[in-house]
Amino acid sequence: MSETGWNYLMDMDGVLVREEQLVPGADAFIGELRDRGTPFMVLTNNSIYTPRDLRARLLRTGLDVPEGSIWTSALATAQFLDQQRPGGSAYVVGESGLTTALHSVGYVLTDRDPDYVVLGETRTYSFEAITRAIRLVESGARFIATNPDEKGPSREGPLPATGAVAALIEKATGRAPYYVGKPNPLMMRSALRAIKAHSENTLMIGDRMDTDVRSGLEAGLQTILVLSGISGAETAELFPYRPTTVRGSVADLIGRTENPFDPQD
Known part of the structure; x- marks a missing residue:
């Protein structure tokens, strides 16, 4: 445990912000963690943006989160590939968050005989890029996807996300991807290493039972479900597992x- 109490991992969307608006109280919560020197990491399955981009976006909502306290599925994917095949090559369908992360671990990005096809999230999925990915997977490239989310939010309504496009490629090739992001506990463990924390002294705050709470449980963390995002109290009852506790919001x-599981007044 940290000298000031628990270490914190937390989801971003639905916990700190929702549709690019601050969740009330999130700024004071992050401020308290920073004032106490509590180790924490903000997690997101979104692979579009770099931590620097996300810090700027959070600042616009009123949240001051250090760049080094943001962990994305793109960073987790790059770390995973660096451990699996250092100095490898990849054909990437994604944006700067993913390509920057892969470049940072020494990966070469190529569309000729890559070791991996790496699928991330983008707002501009092209038929040409997906077709190229299908052909490379059929030719023997290993298939990796940053996260299994099938759709994402926008002000105009749901958008197709990584999981939906991965399903298309899987259907065409018969090859399922390996997903690195939540609910894979691998993402939790990589975030723990980033803040030099241990699972038994760390808790995960999330708004989704199927990704946040599940991955926290499978990584051996205590979990807090907040009701400011996707899963409501009644939804949580439908799952065969439970969070350690439920709170309205952060x-x-x-x-x-220091004692987040104490009964509320």
């Missing part, structure tokens, strides 16, 4: 970050 943890 605002309910202000003043309780």
Whole structure:
């Protein structure tokens, strides 16, 4: 455990922000963690943006989260590939968050005989790029996807995301991808290493039972489900597993970050 209490991992969308608006109290919660020197990491399955991009986006909502305290599925994917095949090559369908992460671990990006096809999220999926990915997977490239989310939010409504496009490629090739992001506990463990924390002294805050709470449980963490995002209290009852506790939002943890599981007043 950190000297000030628990270490914190937390989802971003639905926990700190929702549709690019600050979740009330999230700024005070992050401020308390920073003032106490509590190790924490903000996690997101979104692979589009770099941590620097995400820091700037969060600042616009009023949240001051250091760049080094943001962990994306793109970073987790790059770390995983660096461990599996150092100095390898990849054909990437994705944006700067993913390509920057892969370049940072020394990967070469190519469309000729790559070791991996790596699928991330993008707002501009092209038929040409997907076709190229299919042909490379059929030719023997290993298939990796940053996360299994099938759709993502936007102000105009749901958008197809990585999992939906991965299903298309899988259907065409008969080859299923390996997903690195949540609910794979691998992402939790890589975030733990990044803040030099241990699972038994760390908790995960999330708004989704099927990704956040599940991956936290499978990584051996205590879990807090907040009701400010996707899963409601009634939804949580439908799952065969439970979070350690349920809170309305991170605002309910202000003043309780050292003992987040104490009964509320």
